[in-house]
Amino acid sequence: MCDNCGAAVSRSDFKELEPVLKKYAGIEGSLISILQKAQDIYGYLSLETINYISARMGITPAKIYGVATFYTQFRLEPIGEYLIMLCQGTACHVNGAALIEEAITDHLGIADGETTEDNKFTLNNVACLGCCSLAPVMMVKGPEGEETFGNLTKESVVKALDGIRARG
Amino acid sequence: MKVVVGQGSCGIASGARKTEDELVRKLAESGMGDVTVEKTGCVGNCYLEPIVDVYDGEKLAARYVRVSPDKAEQIVEGHIKGGKVVEELLISKTDEEFLSKQERIVLRNAGYINPESIDEYIAVGGYEGLRKAITSMTPDGVIEEMKVSGLRGRGGAGFPTWFKWNAAKNNRGDKKYMVCNADEGDPGAFMDRSVLEGDPHSLLEGMAIGGYAIGASEGVIYVRAEYPLAIARLEIAIGQAREKGCLGKDIFGSGFDFDIRIKAGAGAFVCGEETALIASLEGERGMPRLKPPFPAEKGFWQKPTNINNVETFANVPWIITSGGEAFAAMGTDKSKGTKVFALAGKIKKGGLVEVPMGLPLKDVIFGIGDGIKNDKEFKAVQMGGPSGGCIPAALSDTPVDYENITKTGAIVGSGGMIVMDEDTCMVDMARYFLDFTRKESCGKCNYCRLGTKRMLEILERITQGKGEDGDIELLEELAVKIKDGSMCGLGQTAPNPVLTTIRYFRNEYEDHIYNKKCTAHYCKSLITFTITDKCTGCTLCSRKCPVDAIKGDRKQKHEIDQDKCIRCGRCEEACNFSAILRD
Structure with a gap:
């Protein structure tokens, strides 16, 4: 893992996301559902969030980024209230x-x-x-x-x- | 007595929840707290929402329309307490005809039963089709009944349902899947939303019957994330069906196992294409792949999979209960049964309309929809969304069925019917749809990815008054190549809105290109605003003008400086004397 990713992961503990990742662990094809839940929690998908999901679920950040940018529902920038x-x-x-x-x-x-x-x-x-x-x-x-x-x-x-x- | 408030998305957007709260409050205040207030789905008269039905026992005693919260008291005091129908809020005879002229199979329960109650669904014969199928019919018998009915896929392509089921049945596999495409992506279509919100059990029942026919034990509903209410009601319905033993293990003691789960889509029009939908279900980018192998052979997780649309499934329980022949008795020779259309746009009475196939277009638009808003002139109707086309007013005798609509260059599609009047610019409509397909192209095929972009650029130029000689021919050439060079339905149909508008409204394209005129007065770059002699010199327009383009002395006729004017139209809106001329 590159330095960037390591630094990013350590910055937040992603406590709220943990139950979601546990729920979908081992269920193939759940990436979209995981990203939807993560966006519900944090409002958007930050680089940190993507890297964290990547590290925990064993999916490359490139693949997650590919999926996140394909669907209009996903946002990579924060939104207002x-x-x-x-x-x-x-x-x-x-x-x-x-x-x-x-x-x-x-x-x-x-x-x-x-x-x-x-x-x-x-x-x-x-x-x-x-x-x-x-x-x-x-x-x-x-x-x-x-x-x-x-x-x-x-x-x-x-x-x-x-x-x-x-x-x- | 029972009060029922229509609460589809349209009803709620019109304030139905506030009306419901107010009804409950007023009933309690009047000491009538024992009268129950319930919800139902959308009955389809969207233009009359919020709609409140008062039942006397099982009988519908009165249907009240446009019931804003402040009118709740009238209904409670007048009807429920006083026993007298509140005439002024009652649905009119002509509005009743909106429903009585229809033939409802798919929408048989929407707007009548509580979508969050399985007991109400069962009370109207729900799950009887499933019971009949799995306890007294063979899978082949079910497929044969579907063949007799002549039901064709309601999602757009119109492929015979029995044929797909049969293919999925004949493909061997240790596991098979029954998938429902509830990713209603066509902008301007909302019939599936209405079924999901108003009668979710009919979908579950249809899927279970289909599952039995093909030998699947698992169903997946791929539903749009933009339909939160639909997802919520589906979740409730699935929970109830499991509790009642209508889903799960050994349904009705028949030994048949079937369960359904929901997967929320994430917003991609291309996922309406079967192979793209499967990729999305598997958590991937929703890109289509080459067929064969068809999903019936290798689908979800490489297992035999059958995919149908919501409306298709909602027909199935009725067909099994009433028989395929009863279904085939409606419609035309090749297009059987009924079809739900979402009537919207410049129409007086917009909403959901279910009619037998083969009814002339004008009977739907004028007979049921009551014609064009503000009595403007009917220009065209767009059918089939981004894959369809614009049918001109001159062809309004066309029977609405798969064959005849396809002949016009449009398609029945999922059933969106967007009505357009004299103020709609057809070149702009083509531009609008190309903008949509260009954004939604997955990018896999060059012709679709780049071709739609090039077509959009040309259309943008034309609407901006920069059209050139040869543009129409270039559009036509690109259209053919994109159709030929694209792998999936999105690219193969993307040029249709352009081709049909060129076919029927070529003069509008020519006006834009050669005369620099938009006859619908819509394209900003091609209109001019001038002030006529009706001007009283009130100065209002000159104060509203954001670029200071209007000059004139008080009580004198004003003038617009055309070089400065940005054609925002604010002067036209502000003028109280209709003195601004748009040309």
Whole structure:
């Protein structure tokens, strides 16, 4: 193992991840499930996390990185407290998702993939949330769970985000 | 008496949980705490959510629509306590027709039973199909019944289900797998979500019957991580089915063992392709491989594996209980049964529509969906998502079945129907889908990886007003080569949205390229805003303009400086006198 990896592993004890790794130890083909759980715990997959999983499960970091970058669900950078998943499905596109994105960008000063300076919001465009009759739609994932907002307008999206920010 | 609140994702997004809380509170306050409040899945009238049903015994006494939390009191006081139906909240006759014009097999229980209660599923005949299959039919008998039904895969390709089952059955193996593809990746389709959320047991039952037919003891559901509610309800359903002995060892004392587990996908459209899905199940990057060997021979962990889509499985218990002939009696010669469509886009009444195959497109869009929002002109309907195409209004008599839709250049696909009106730019739609497939290409085949990128670049140029003579021909040439040079369905169908829009809307491409005009007034680089004589000189637009492009004295007609204008449209939105002309 290179020096970098050794140093990284020693920096955190990954206590929360341990039960997950124990659960999947010896079960072939569990890498995606492990990465999903790790991302649930830490919010994203840091290099340290990847290296730790690699060392514990005997999977090369290259392979883990390959899988993590293949799927859109995985993030290699930290996100804000609330993740805005703005639907870019066909129905949303036809009903003006681009205008909603513009309104969010104007209001929060962040583009797709970026996080606000106060670490409150991260904006992610997603493929389709499956609530097509309520297009345009966004799902906001935060400490309280997921909340979906439908029939968005430039005004209502700003109101919804201000409402979330006002929760403190 | 019983109150039932529709709680699919759409209902919840419209505030159904708050309505439910308020109903419970109001009932308690009125001393009617013994009236139960239950949940159900999505009935399909998504545009009317939140929907609240009041049952008198087993009978549906009233269906209330758009019940926001503040209206809970009216229902409690008026109907439940007062015994009088609250007319003003009642579903209208025309909205009722949205459902009565349908033929529901897949959606037979969605919106009626509590998806979190196996007892309610059993009460409507649930698990009887499985009982019949494993206690009184042979695996070959089950497959024969499927053959009689004529059911074809509802995931997109429309391959006969019995044929796949038979192949998996005939391949020997110490272990076989029954896999459900619940990775509904087509943007604009949500029928599978509705089944997963509204009637998860029908999927489990269908998988178990299929498992029995092919000789599998294990089922895996590969479901999108973007559907958290669906995953939660599936987990509940699997737990209940094990407890009741509908899954697990020696089901119904027949000696047949079958269990199901869930695997959450991680977001990759290509994983809808069978071999890519299997790679993903095994924890790998979801890249397709060459076929043969087909999954029926070498699939999950190299064992014989059968993969079907959610809707396909949901049909199976009904077919076994009611018989294949009853199923085959619906639909057309080659496309049997019903199909669920997700009606969305610029449609008045969007939602889930299940109709017999072969109904003309216009009957779905106008007969059930009630036509176009804001009474605009119907331009086209997109079917089949990124693998499909746009069918123009002129072809709205086309019967919706596999053969006729394929003839138009689109495909039935998983059943997404996105309706477009005069304000939708068809070149932009092609660009939109190419942007999607370009991002979702796994990168294995050069033609798909690079070809979709090149096509996207050309389409972007055209929508930006930089289109050149020869672009259309170049797109057509690339399209054919990408289809020929790609290994899996993603690449082979990726050019379809471009080809169909060129076929039916070539004039729009030409307008963009040669006249630098977007007739739908959508493409920003090709529109201009001008101020007409209706202007009263109120100055509102000039204050809203972010680049200071609008000048004019108070009470005088204003002017837009076209060199400065960034075409953001804020003046148009702000103007109270419709004095801004978009051209």
